[in-house]
Amino acid sequence: TLHYADTLETQANRSFRKAFVQATGRVPDVYAVQGYDTGALLAHAMDVVGGDTGAKDEIIKAMEAMEFNSPRGRWAFSAAHNPVQDFYLREVRNNENVVLGVAAKALIRNNQPLLAYIGGRPDAFTEKGHNFLPGERVNKQLIIINNSRRTVGFECSWTLALPQPVTGSARASVDTGKQARIPLQFVLPGTLKPGQYDLSMTVEFSSGETQEDVFSIHVLPRLGPAVVKTKIALFDPKGKTAKLLEDLGISCDPVSADIDLAPYDMLIVGKQALTVDGVAPDIGRVRDGLKVVMFEQTADVLEKRFGFRVQEYGLRRVFKRVPDHPLLAGLDNGNLRDWQGEATLLPLRIKAKLGSRGLMVRRCGIKQARAYRAGCRGNVASVLIEKPARGDFLPVVDGGFSLQYSTLIEYREGAGLVLFCQMDVTGRTQRDPAAQLLANNIIRYVSAYSPGPRRTLVYVGNEAGRSHLESAGMRPGQFNGTLDPSQVLVVTPGGGNQLAGHKEAITAWLEKGGHVLAVGLKADEANAFMPFIVNMNKAEHICVVFESKDTGSLLAGIGPADVNMREPRELDLVSGGAAPLGNGVLAVANQGKVVFCQIAPWQFPYKRQYNLKRTFRLTSVLINRLLGNMGAGGTTPVLARFTKGSAGDSSPWGPWVNSFYLDKPEEMDDPYRFFGW
Numbered sequence: 001t002l003h004y005a006d007t008l009e010t011q012a013n014r015s016f017r018k019a020f021v022q023a024t025g026r027v028p029d030v031y032a033v034q035g036y037d038t039g040a041l042l043a044h045a046m047d048v049v050g051g052d053t054g055a056k057d058e059i060i061k062a063m064e065a066m067e068f069n070s071p072r073g074r075w076a077f078s079a080a081h082n083p084v085q086d087f088y089l090r091e092v093r094n095n096e097n098v099v100l101g102v103a104a105k106a107l108i109r110n111n112q113p114l115l116a117y118i119g120g121r122p123d124a125f126t127e128k129g130h131n132f133l134p135g136e137r138v139n140k141q142l143i144i145i146n147n148s149r150r151t152v153g154f155e156c157s158w159t160l161a162l163p164q165p166v167t168g169s170a171r172a173s174v175d176t177g178k179q180a181r182i183p184l185q186f187v188l189p190g191t192l193k194p195g196q197y198d199l200s201m202t203v204e205f206s207s208g209e210t211q212e213d214v215f216s217i218h219v220l221p222r223l224g225p226a227v228v229k230t231k232i233a234l235f236d237p238k239g240k241t242a243k244l245l246e247d248l249g250i251s252c253d254p255v256s257a258d259i260d261l262a263p264y265d266m267l268i269v270g271k272q273a274l275t276v277d278g279v280a281p282d283i284g285r286v287r288d289g290l291k292v293v294m295f296e297q298t299a300d301v302l303e304k305r306f307g308f309r310v311q312e313y314g315l316r317r318v319f320k321r322v323p324d325h326p327l328l329a330g331l332d333n334g335n336l337r338d339w340q341g342e343a344t345l346l347p348l349r350i351k352a353k354l355g356s357r358g359l360m361v362r363r364c365g366i367k368q369a370r371a372y373r374a375g376c377r378g379n380v381a382s383v384l385i386e387k388p389a390r391g392d393f394l395p396v397v398d399g400g401f402s403l404q405y406s407t408l409i410e411y412r413e414g415a416g417l418v419l420f421c422q423m424d425v426t427g428r429t430q431r432d433p434a435a436q437l438l439a440n441n442i443i444r445y446v447s448a449y450s451p452g453p454r455r456t457l458v459y460v461g462n463e464a465g466r467s468h469l470e471s472a473g474m475r476p477g478q479f480n481g482t483l484d485p486s487q488v489l490v491v492t493p494g495g496g497n498q499l500a501g502h503k504e505a506i507t508a509w510l511e512k513g514g515h516v517l518a519v520g521l522k523a524d525e526a527n528a529f530m531p532f533i534v535n536m537n538k539a540e541h542i543c544v545v546f547e548s549k550d551t552g553s554l555l556a557g558i559g560p561a562d563v564n565m566r567e568p569r570e571l572d573l574v575s576g577g578a579a580p581l582g583n584g585v586l587a588v589a590n591q592g593k594v595v596f597c598q599i600a601p602w603q604f605p606y607k608r609q610y611n612l613k614r615t616f617r618l619t620s621v622l623i624n625r626l627l628g629n630m631g632a633g634g635t636t637p638v639l640a641r642f643t644k645g646s647a648g649d650s651s652p653w654g655p656w657v658n659s660f661y662l663d664k665p666e667e668m669d670d671p672y673r674f675f676g677w
Contacts, residue, residue, distance in 0.1 A: 004030040004072040005088045016071040026539060026583065033071050041066065113148035116156070116203035118215040122183050128378055129340035131218050131434045135190035138217060142182040142201055146174040153206035160186050160199045194221045218334055220433040223440055225249045230447040233261060235281055236270025241295050244426050248440050257281055261290060266447055269294040271426040276304045282643045287414030291446045294420050296345045299383045305645045306638065307659030309364060309386040311405060312346055313672050314379040318399035318407055321559055324550040325396050326445045327408065330437055336380060336397065341430025343379035358674045364665035369674040381407035381423050388660035389620035390473045392633025394557045401671035403561035404618065411638055415451045418638060455515065455631035458483060460499055461492025464602040465519060471662050472624055473634025485513035488630045492600065496525030507531035515593050515630045519623065520600040522572050532589060535576035542568045544582030554588060554595050554629045555581060562622040563599060566615050571598045595626055613663065620662050636660060
C-alpha cells in the first residue's frame with residue numbers, strides 16, 4: 001500500500017507525469033509527487049499572503065484551508081496537520097504499480113457488521129489451498145458473519161467458471177452475533193486443461209447490502225513418469241524423502257555417510273538428513289562434476305554446520321527471481337503461494353523460553369525475541385537462507401523481509417552443483433501439485449545440469465573495490481596489458497583512465513568473449529576504454545521497479561530489492577549507449593558482455609552510519625551475483641562443511657562471519673525480532 005500509484009487514472013496524474021518526463025527525462029515516482037505537492041502548497045500559501053514571508057500565521061492558515069487536487073488524488077490537512085488522503089492497494093505488473101483499490105475501502109469492506117466471503121474447507125476455514133489436479137475434489141465454504149444488531153436474511157449464489165460452469169444458490173438467515181457456513185464441493189473434470197478457474201459468489205442481504213468475492217483455483221497438469229538416466233545415491237537416514245522420490249518414479253540407491261560417491265553422478269540429501277556435527281558423505285567431487293540436491297534442512301544445521309544466516313519464519317508466498325529457470329517450469333508466481341496442507345519442518349509453535357521481551361531464541365549466537373507462531377498451514381517455506389554475499393549462489397526464488405532471503409538456491413563450484421531446496425516439498429500433511437511439480441523439476445534439472453564457463457578476475461580501480469572483492473573470497477589479479485577470454489575485467493573509479501591506452505585491445509578482447517563489470521564509473525571514465533559511447537545523467541536514486549531477467553542474462557537472479565537504498569543518493573545513471581534496467585542503475589551493453597552497476601557496496605560506511613548496513617548487504621549480494629553470472633565466484637567452505645561441519649572454525653563470532661557474509665551480525669540486523677510493542 002502507498003499513497004500514490006503510477007497508474008492512477010486522473011487528469012491531475014496524467015498531466016503531472018507528462019510534464020515531469022518532459023522537464024526531467026525521468027519517470028516520476030512517489031518522491032517526485034511529494035516534492036510537487038510541497039511546492040504547490042508553498043506556492044498557494046505565498047499567493048494568499050502576497051509573497052510576505054513574514055506573515056507566518058496567515059501562511060499557516062492558508063495551508064490549513066487548502067484542498068489539493070494532487071497527482072495522488074484529492075487530499076487536505078486534518079486539524080492536527082496530518083494529510084487526509086487515500087492509500088492504494090497496488091500490484092506490480094509490467095514495470096508499473098497497478099492500482100487494485102483504495103486500502104481503506106478494503107479495510108472497511110472487511111470490518112462492517114455484515115461480511116460474506118469464500119473460506120477454506122469446512123475443517124479448516126483459514127486454509128487457502130488453490131493448486132489442484134484434474135479429477136480432484138475442491139472443498140470450500142461460504143462464510144456469512146452477522147455482527148449487526150438484528151437477524152439478517154440473505155440469498156447467495158455461486159459459480160465455478162469451468163468450461164461447463166457449475167452453479168448453485170442458497171437462502172437462509174443468520175442471527176445477530178452468529179455465522180452461517182455453506183459447504184461447497186466440486187469435482188474437477190479429469191480432462192480439465194491446466195489454467196485458472198474462478199469461483200465467484202454473490203450475497204444479497206435483506207438489509208439491501210450486496211457483497212461479492214472471488215477465489216481463483218489453479219489447475220496443474222498431472223506429472224508423467226520421470227525419465228532420469230543418472231545414477232543417483234540417496235542419503236536419507238530419517239527416511240523422509242524416499243517416499244517423495246518413489247511417488248515421482250525416481251530410482252536411487254540408499255547410502256550411508258561413509259559411501260564412496262565415485263560411481264554416482266548425483267547425490268540426493270533427504271529432509272533433515274544432516275545434523276550439526278554428525279558425519280555425512282564426502283562431496284568434494286562436486287568440483288569434478290558431482291551434482292547434489294539438499295532437501296529441507298533445519299535452521300541449526302544451516303547455521304551451525306554451514307554458516308548461513310537463517311530465519312525460522314513460515315512464508316506462505318515466494319517469488320520467481322529467475323522466471324524461465326527450468327526448476328520453475330510449469331509454475332508461475334501464483335502457484336508459489338498458499339500450498340495445501342501443513343509444512344512439517346518446524347513444530348507448530350516456537351520451542352523457546354519466555355523472556356522479558358517475549359520468546360527468546362538465538363540467532364547467530366545472539367539472543368533475539370520472537371513473536372508466537374501458530375501453525376504451519378499453507379507454508380511454502382519454513383527455514384529461509386539469507387542470500388550469501390560470497391560464492392556463486394544463484395537465488396532462483398526469493399521472499400521474506402526485503403526479499404533478502406532465498407529458499408531455492410543454486411550453488412556452483414567447479415564443474416558441479418549443490419542445490420539447496422528449502423521449499424517445503426517433503427512430508428506435507430496434504431500433497432500440493434505445485435510442490436510435487438517443483439520436486440520433479442529439481443531432479444530433472446540437476447540430473448541434466450551442465451556447467452557454464454568459469455572465469456577469473458582481473459581488477460583495475462580503487463583500493464576499496466579490490467579490498468571488497470578479496471573479502472568476498474575473490475582473487476582479483478593485476479592487469480598486465482593483455483587479457484584472455486576466460487577472464488572478467490572489473491573496473492571501478494580510477495580504473496577507466498588507467499585503461500585508456502588499451503582501448504583497441506579491450507575491443508578485440510570483448511569480441512573474443514571477454515566480459516567487463518564496470519562499478520560506479522562516470523561516463524567520461526567509461527568512454528575512455530569502452531568500444532562504444534555510454535551516456536549518463538546524474539539523478540537521485542532510491543529504488544526502482546523492473547522485471548527479473550531470464551537465465552541467459554548477466555542480470556539473472558537480481559531483483560529490485562537488490563538495488564533498493566535506505567537513503568536517496570545522486571548517482572550517474574545510464575541513459576544511453578547501453579540497455580538500462582529501470583532507471584539506469586544497472587545496464588547491459590556490447591551484446592551482453594558488459595554490465596554497468598552504478599552502486600558499490602564500499603560506498604556505504606555502515607560502521608559509522610548504521611542505517612546503511614542493509615544497503616551494504618544487499619549491494620554486496622548484487623556485485624557477487626553479477627560476477628557469478630559472468631562465471632566468477634568467490635571461495636566458500638560449502639563442500640568441506642557438508643562433509644565435516646564447522647567444528648574447526650576458531651572465529652570468536654562463529655562460522656557465519658567468515659563463510660558467506662561480509663559483516664558481523666548484530667541484534668538490530670534481524671528483521672524478525674519482536675519488540676513487544
